Amino acid sequence: MSEETKQAASKTADPSPAARPSLSWRLWSKLPAPIRKWSRETIVKRRVAANYKYDMRRYVDASSTLTKEYSRESYRALITMDYHRLEKGMALPEPRLGFGVDVLKRLQRDLPKYISAHGHDDMTDVAFNALREYVGFHAKQGMDFPELQAFVDSQARRDGGCESGGTHALARREVEDATGFDASRFFMSRHSIREFVQAPVEAEKIERAVRHAMESPSVCNRQSWRVHWYRKRERIDQMLSFQDGNRGFGHAVPELLVITSDMSAFTKAGERNQCWVDGGMFSMALVLALHAERLGSCCLNWSVEASRDSAMRASGQIPDNEAVMMMLAVGEIPGELRVAQSPRRPVEHVLRRD
Numbered sequence: 003m004s005e006e007t008k009q010a011a012s013k014t015a016d017p018s019p020a021a022r023p024s025l026s027w028r029l030w031s032k033l034p035a036p037i038r039k040w041s042r043e044t045i046v047k048r049r050v051a052a053n054y055k056y057d058m059r060r061y062v063d064a065s066s067t068l069t070k071e072y073s074r075e076s077y078r079a080l081i082t083m084d085y086h087r088l089e090k091g092m093a094l095p096e097p098r099l100g101f102g103v104d105v106l107k108r109l110q111r112d113l114p115k116y117i118s119a120h121g122h123d124d125m126t127d128v129a130f131n132a133l134r135e136y137v138g139f140h141a142k143q144g145m146d147f148p149e150l151q152a153f154v155d156s157q158a159r160r161d162g163g164c165e166s167g168g169t170h171a172l173a174r175r176e177v178e179d180a181t182g183f184d185a186s187r188f189f190m191s192r193h194s195i196r197e198f199v200q201a202p203v204e205a206e207k208i209e210r211a212v213r214h215a216m217e218s219p220s221v222c223n224r225q226s227w228r229v230h231w232y233r234k235r236e237r238i239d240q241m242l243s244f245q246d247g248n249r250g251f252g253h254a255v256p257e258l259l260v261i262t263s264d265m266s267a268f269t270k271a272g273e274r275n276q277c278w279v280d281g282g283m284f285s286m287a288l289v290l291a292l293h294a295e296r297l298g299s300c301c302l303n304w305s306v307e308a309s310r311d312s313a314m315r316a317s318g319q320i321p322d323n324e325a326v327m328m329m330l331a332v333g334e335i336p337g338e339l340r341v342a343q344s345p346r347r348p349v350e351h352v353l354r355r356d
């Protein structure tokens with residue numbers, strides 16, 4: 003027996019007090035294997051269930067699934083869903099005359115209630131513009147809606163409102179002109195960046211990227227996304243202390259964004275996962291928009307359990323009605339750096355043809 007083997011054997015036979023297994027471990031290891039397996043499964047399932055319960059409680063509290071007293075955001079979401087139904091209807095190749103009777107009724111009920119509680123805002127302007135276009139579209143086809151017209155005239159704000167809402171014409175040429183660049187180079191040159199120039203980023207670059215990311219599609223145009231922006235070193239360090247994937251570079255992240263999705267934009271049980279879809283799409287768009295600003299970014303997972311989620315949100319002053327999608331480290335890219343290759347699987351693995 004070699005000296006090393008002897009040493010290893012003596013260690014196994016006589017563990018030091020520190021290396022000795024704990025009493026609970028020794029008791030556990032004496033249990034029959036099937037009971038250990040059952041217990042392990044039960045513990046894991048309970049833990050997963052507790053986390054789902056946390057998500058459920060927050061979804062039910064924030065969304066309008068159960069509430070009768072709508073928060074401003076919930077109310078906005080409900081009205082947005084409705085006026086957007088009109089927009090979608092008018093954007094069809096052949097809109098059906100007189101479509102959306104129920105929607106019109108609800109808008110005539112909900113808009114005045116919303117305005118009396120919260121006043122006019124961008125959403126009410128857009129809703130009235132959609133209604134105006136609806137009336138105008140039907141008038142051209144010889145169908146009049148005098149009551150609806152009177153409702154719009156009496157309720158819409160007379161000046162200072164925004165002009166968007168409804169539909170607009172789009173020429174294929176506009177899309178061709180806007181996309182005549184090397185998209186492949188654009189996508190292939192984006193990498194997760196974990197080394198940054200040690201200086202703050204010009205605020206306009208991040209603001210513009212957020213503005214561009216807000217062009218992401220979202221369910222019924224509800225735009226549940228929010229971005230919390232942390233710039234002070236202590237705040238960034240504090241926020242990153244809750245996150246597990248920033249070791250080795252977190253201390254040098256110049257700008258930190260936390261992307262969330264406001265669950266009050268969602269209205270029913272079937273929409274319980276919608277915040278992750280809309281928030282995920284926005285997150286990707288933001289990463290690409292930052293890339294277009296020549297900024298580097300690295301997504302930082304928010305794969306945590308309930309207690310850590312609560313603690314981080316409290317620390318970052320992120321309200322209970324917002325679900326955290328991810329953190330995003332952002333900064334200017336240095337002249338030279340290394341990035342992980344992260345090769346992709348073959349396209350055939352992803353793209354399955356029928």
Ligand SMILES: Cc1cc2nc3c(=O)[nH]c(=O)nc-3n(C[C@H](O)[C@H](O)[C@H](O)COP(=O)(O)O)c2cc1C
Nearest residue numbers: 192193194246247248300301302303304328342344
């Ligand atoms: C949701 C999400 C969470 C991620 N979390 C981390 C993280 O915590 N730390 C990290 O260094 N990279 C993180 N990444 C970056 C991935 O490792 C990276 O996107 C992937 O390896 C592909 O590399 P690329 O972005 O350079 O193309 C995350 C990416 C996503 C989309």
